[in-house]
Amino acid sequence: MSCEPRIAIERLSKCYNVFDTPPDRLKQFIVPRVQHLLAPVARAFGKSIAPSRYYREFWALRDVSFTVWSGETVGVIGRNGAGKSTLLQLVCGTLAPSSGSAVVRGRVAALLELGSGFNPEFTGRENVYLNASVLGLTTPEIETKLPSIIDYADIGDFLDQPVKTYSSGMTMRLAFAVIAHVDADVLIVDEALSVGDAYFQQKCIRWLRGFRERGTVLFCGHDIGAVLNFCNKAVWLDGGTVKAAGDAKDVCEAYMATVYAQSTGLDSATTVRPAHRTSPNVTARSNTPNLAQSLAIFEFNENSASFGSGGASILDVRLAHPDGRELTMIEGGEEVCVSIKIRAEVDIGSPIVGFHIKDRLGQPLLGDNTYLACRQQKLEIREGQTIDVAFVFELPCLQSGEYAITAAIASGTLDNHVQHHWLHDALIFTVNSPYRNGVMFAVPMRSITMTAFESGASILAVDGEAAPG
Numbered sequence: 001m002s003c004e005p006r007i008a009i010e011r012l013s014k015c016y017n018v019f020d021t022p023p024d025r026l027k028q029f030i031v032p033r034v035q036h037l038l039a040p041v042a043r044a045f046g047k048s049i050a051p052s053r054y055y056r057e058f059w060a061l062r063d064v065s066f067t068v069w070s071g072e073t074v075g076v077i078g079r080n081g082a083g084k085s086t087l088l089q090l091v092c093g094t095l096a097p098s099s100g101s102a103v104v105r106g107r108v109a110a111l112l113e114l115g116s117g118f119n120p121e122f123t124g125r126e127n128v129y130l131n132a133s134v135l136g137l138t139t140p141e142i143e144t145k146l147p148s149i150i151d152y153a154d155i156g157d158f159l160d161q162p163v164k165t166y167s168s169g170m171t172m173r174l175a176f177a178v179i180a181h182v183d184a185d186v187l188i189v190d191e192a193l194s195v196g197d198a199y200f201q202q203k204c205i206r207w208l209r210g211f212r213e214r215g216t217v218l219f220c221g222h223d224i225g226a227v228l229n230f231c232n233k234a235v236w237l238d239g240g241t242v243k244a245a246g247d248a249k250d251v252c253e254a255y256m257a258t259v260y261a262q263s264t265g266l267d268s269a270t271t272v273r274p275a276h277r278t279s280p281n282v283t284a285r286s287n288t289p290n291l292a293q294s295l296a297i298f299e300f301n302e303n304s305a306s307f308g309s310g311g312a313s314i315l316d317v318r319l320a321h322p323d324g325r326e327l328t329m330i331e332g333g334e335e336v337c338v339s340i341k342i343r344a345e346v347d348i349g350s351p352i353v354g355f356h357i358k359d360r361l362g363q364p365l366l367g368d369n370t371y372l373a374c375r376q377q378k379l380e381i382r383e384g385q386t387i388d389v390a391f392v393f394e395l396p397c398l399q400s401g402e403y404a405i406t407a408a409i410a411s412g413t414l415d416n417h418v419q420h421h422w423l424h425d426a427l428i429f430t431v432n433s434p435y436r437n438g439v440m441f442a443v444p445m446r447s448i449t450m451t452a453f454e455s456g457a458s459i460l461a462v463d464g465e466a467a468p469g
């Protein structure tokens with residue numbers, strides 16, 4: 001990180017004029033103008049006219065100051081209406097401040113309202129030129145990058161159709177493709193917009209993660225998990241002012257404690273208590289996890305993003321029961337099988353096949369590879385042969401959301417290998433789960449026990465269902 005501040009925000013405020021009724025807006029438009037015209041007449045009679053006001057002021061942001069340093073990823077958090085979007089729009093310059101300043105150094109790209117910079121009457125191709133030049137690229141630069149932008153957006157023949165004929169997903173793909181090619185120094189992104197279809201979402205997240213390594217990011221986080229995963233700093237806005245700023249973990253924890261306290265009516269200072277080991281109170285016990293999570297598994301996507309030196313291709317990736325039956329519903333802790341089918345295009349001496357399950361932010365949650373388990377009995381695959389690799393394991397209880405399985409085949413050892421084919425997001429699946437436990441995934445508890453005592457004697461023991469977390 002250098003010592004150059006990329007974003008310097010000083011006493012930034014934004015006041016909106018709020019009209020209670022539409023006629024008030026009209027009155028505000030007409031009456032002060034008439035009063036202004038009549039003012040000289042009134043003055044001639046020794047009178048003055050006080051200008052009428054038909055609105056009230058609403059300060060969406062007041063005296064906000066903080067600095068984002070080069071290389072930082074800062075999440076802006078806060079409840080609905082706290083002023084996050086207003087702040088981001090002021091930083092991007094799409095909204096004018098009422099007072100104070102937001103100075104950004106370097107080339108800025110914003111992912112706020114994707115496609116909002118597009119002219120709906122122009123074709124996608126024309127909009128790429130328009131948008132990229134607004135973001136600072138010269139025409140020769142755009143021409144050089146155009147094939148890559150088109151490839152990234154992957155919207156086929158629609159490129160030469162007017163943008164007004166696009167679905168919102170297509171507009172988003174094209175807008176993101178432009179953003180990904182403008183070599184920005186600062187990226188301002190509204191997390192809620194980094195969506196689309198699951199494959200494209202994973203592609204965006206991969207790009208954002210890569211960008212984070214070289215650029216500065218200001219990130220509007222509607223989801224605390226995303227901020228914790230993605231940001232090193234956080235700014236907590238509350239009613240348009242900065243409530244806390246600093247290390248993302250500290251700020252998010254303080255924010256969550258307050259949100260929890262407000263939703264439960266408890267004082268946040270009383271929600272964290274020291275552990276008391278002497279007198280546990282109530283008992284519940286469980287060893288039968290039976291809260292079902294419903295799954296939707298998409299088709300294997302052989303065209304998903306990939307890399308590798310070649311020599312082998314991943315032909316299929318499946319998530320199913322270990323006996324091959326289709327998986328539509330799982331219970332916490334059930335055995336599942338991730339199977340990967342591969343064809344060798346050359347002889348491969350020491351194949352290593354592996355997979356990752358990633359959450360919607362691209363965070364790898366779990367996975368494994370064949371290296372340790374199979375190193376004693378080396379398998380060789382000959383050119384033209386196919387192999388099936390099956391990983392059978394207990395899938396932890398996942399939170400609701402979208403997940404992606406990435407699969408790969410390499411050869412060699414863990415430290416020294418050739419990557420033949422790495423297929424990002426080969427299989428997407430969604431989980432609709434009842435678990436709300438605040439962790440990325442939960443392991444099924446073998447038992448959960450709470451015991452009530454009175455005068456040292458146990459008075460209550462209850463068997464309950466396992467609900468991890």
Ligand SMILES: Nc1ncnc2c1ncn2[C@@H]1O[C@H](COP(=O)(O)OP(=O)(O)OP(=O)(O)O)[C@@H](O)[C@H]1O
Nearest residue numbers: 016018058060078079080081082083084085086087
């Ligand atoms: N054009 C406007 N006129 C009047 N009030 C506005 C206008 N735009 C935003 N506001 C108000 O300003 C406050 C901050 O809005 P903002 O959209 O910045 O909040 P936010 O933190 O991004 O909320 P959310 O998480 O719901 O997106 C809200 O109370 C909102 O109603």
